[in-house]
Amino acid sequence: MIEVLIVDDDFHVARIHSGFVGNVPGFEVVGVAHTGADALAQVEALAPDLVLLDLYLPDMFGLEVVTQLRAAGHDCDVLVITASREAEAVRAAVRHGVVNYLLKPFSFDDLRVRLDTYAAQRRELPEESVTGQADIDRVLNRGTTPATATRLPKGLGQETATLVERALRETETTLSAAECAERVGISRVSARRYLEHFCKTGQADVSLRYGTTGRPERRYRWT
Template structure:
């Protein structure tokens, strides 16, 4: 479970971000701050693993929050959610070691994909022993929020593909399209399109299971990383 702190001076925006985070398995919001000073105070007391950070704050900037958190030696990651698009600002944020930068306004699925990518990065880097180049490519690709995937057919998005990939990886059992759809808030038809795409690539396996009605149900399970 990843503890998340949300930092945004707009109360409604912060609440919207909180709802998005809480809907994603494996994440929980432990605090919300509306200023830089409040953010640093909560970072020190709550010790979150991830901070969703705006650049524009009433008392300082998100860049200053990053700098001061690093000076204190806090072990955490920052994911910037901001309308600030100046190259100098983005460069400074990258130099501060952020894991991703998402420009406002954005779609819900885009933030969900960044969070799923963050979880994948932590999973890869948390493996014991040495990492392969494939592991590194996967972790660094996930840092941008979208794990490296082969080109998708027309009508399928990378963001949704990442979410479905993670749902399969995180499930201890195989999943039906309806179960995957319910977990992610998608339609069964949409979920099945992505699941069948992963089967076609050899990334997922499918097996038929017969229920009490005698009708077969297609069940999907994750096999391995995307082919390169």
């Protein structure tokens, strides 16, 4: 289980975010903090894997929490969840090494996709050492994912594209749109759009499986 600390000054919002995280398989909320000082104390006591961090806290700016965490030797990851749309806040968050930056308000699916992507990145990094550059590129999503290698059509998202690609890569044979949708946690129609996009860009192949009645089933394979 990936242990998560929720940090938000609004008690109601923190409760909603806790419910979101609790409904994502593989994640568990271990604490909730409403100030920067409380966040620092709870990281010290609980040692969570991931902190969902609001930037607007009553006692300090959220990124100052990250600075103090690193100074104290804590290596937990940080996912920013904030209403801040200032470009400088985004750039500062990137400089602080956050794993993602999610704007409020957001839906459960918005957060779930980012948490699933984060979990997949953690799984892909070997425990002791990497075998080569490919391991590092997969974790950093550089050069090996369609979301960064090609421009996605309007209506398709980077995080979901990464998850659909991963589902295709990890299957030993082929996937239908329905099977892909079940693995990723999206609708069949959405899965079909991503799969067809990968086929158009040459990153996946499609074949037809004929049954006894009805239309043939489209089966996809990562190339």
